[in-house]
Amino acid sequence: MAKTKIKFRNINKSFGNKEIIKDLSFDIEEGQFITILGSSGSGKTTTLKMVNRLIEPNSGQIEINDKEIKEYDLIELRRQIGYVVQQIGLFPHITIEKNIATVPELLGWEPEKIKERVTELMALIQLPYSEYAHRYPKQLSGGQQxxxxxxxxxxxxPQIMLLDEPFGSVDAITRKELQSQIKAIHAELDSKTFLFVTHDINEAFLLGDRVMIMDKGRIEQYDTPQNIIKNPKGAFVNSLLDTVREEESLWSELI
Ligand SMILES: Nc1ncnc2c1ncn2[C@@H]1O[C@H](COP(=O)(O)OP(=O)(O)OP(=O)(O)O)[C@@H](O)[C@H]1O
Incomplete structure (x- = not known):
């Protein structure tokens, strides 16, 4: 049986007197690619940031590997979790190689091991070491960065990757390429769990093994893309699917 990697139990989060996350409970199995889909302000980013404790819930429990995240040393916890956001935040004055090596260097890895790892990762993202390692971030396109x-x-x-709208600021064609790459990267890596926030329904359904659809701080549906399409639950999910159907009919009218 698949192992539960991340568990949320009855999580509540308010900012001031505004309740943002309401009694949120879910399980994520190890190795899955989960997309979190919802309208602006539905609480997607807040949910993601509670996993690596950038945001603390007001009540409820979050577990990773069956242990409450509060019981981990914070540095040890974050070491298990990679984090990618839309505003990439590469360091402009150091090379690509140095940018990728930031955490291994902090961890005191041997230089040879670091170079090996950087080379391996650059091959994985299809930006070969020989060509790109010694460039600076501004010498790369937005998609490459x-x-x-x-x-x-x-x-x-890390065992877990949190990705918050990572492709939000790139053009449609680059976005398509990045989507197929991230899917391939996930497939190549053994049993890594990905949580990917997006408000793009096509992206969510294309990438997710399961899609978590959120509205107003609650889960409306959490299932495989196939099951959601076959059996959408509630008004919000139906209205999301309608937007895709409307786009399709617009295209067919134009042809
Ligand atoms: N630090 C904060 N202080 C006060 N309010 C906050 C804070 N962080 C988030 N919020 C509010 O919580 C709500 C949910 O925010 P969140 O970023 O989780 O939404 P989201 O679903 O990721 O939206 P988007 O797609 O626009 O990024 C919003 O109304 C936001 O204004």
Whole structure:
């Protein structure tokens, strides 16, 4: 039986007197690619940031590997978790190689081991070491920088990857390429659990083994893309699927 990697139990989170996350409970199995889909302000980022304790819930429990995250040393916890956001945040004054090597260097890895790891990751994201390692971030396109952000997050071999709208700021064609790459990267890596936030329904359904659809701080449906399409639950999920159907009919009208 698959192992539960991340468990949320009755999580509540308010900012001031505004309740943002309401009694949220779910399980994520090890090795799955989970997409979190929802409208703006539905609590997707807040949910993600509670996994690596950038945000603390007001009540409830979060477990990783059956242990409450509060019981881990914070540095030890974050070492197990890679984090990629839309504003990549590469360091502009150091090379791509150094950017990817940031965490391994902090961890005191041997230089040879670091170079080996950087080379391996650059091959994985299809930006070969020989061509790109010694460039600076501004010498790369936005999409390439985003891939470096993914490699940097993977550098210390985390078990969990949190990706918050990582492709939000790139053009549609690059976005498509990045989507197929991230799926391939996940498939190549053994049993890594990915949580990927997006408000793009096509992206969520294309990438997710399971899609978690959120509205107003609650889960509306959490299932495989196939099951959601076959059996959408509730008004919000139906209205999301309608937007795709409307786009399809617009296209067919135009042809
Ligand atoms: N630090 C904070 N202080 C106060 N309010 C916050 C804070 N962080 C988030 N919020 C509020 O919580 C709500 C949910 O925010 P969150 O970023 O989780 O939404 P989201 O679903 O990721 O939205 P988006 O797709 O727009 O990024 C929003 O109304 C936001 O304004």
């Amino acid at each position: 985003q891939r470096i952000g993914v490699a940097r997050a993977l550098a210390a071999n």
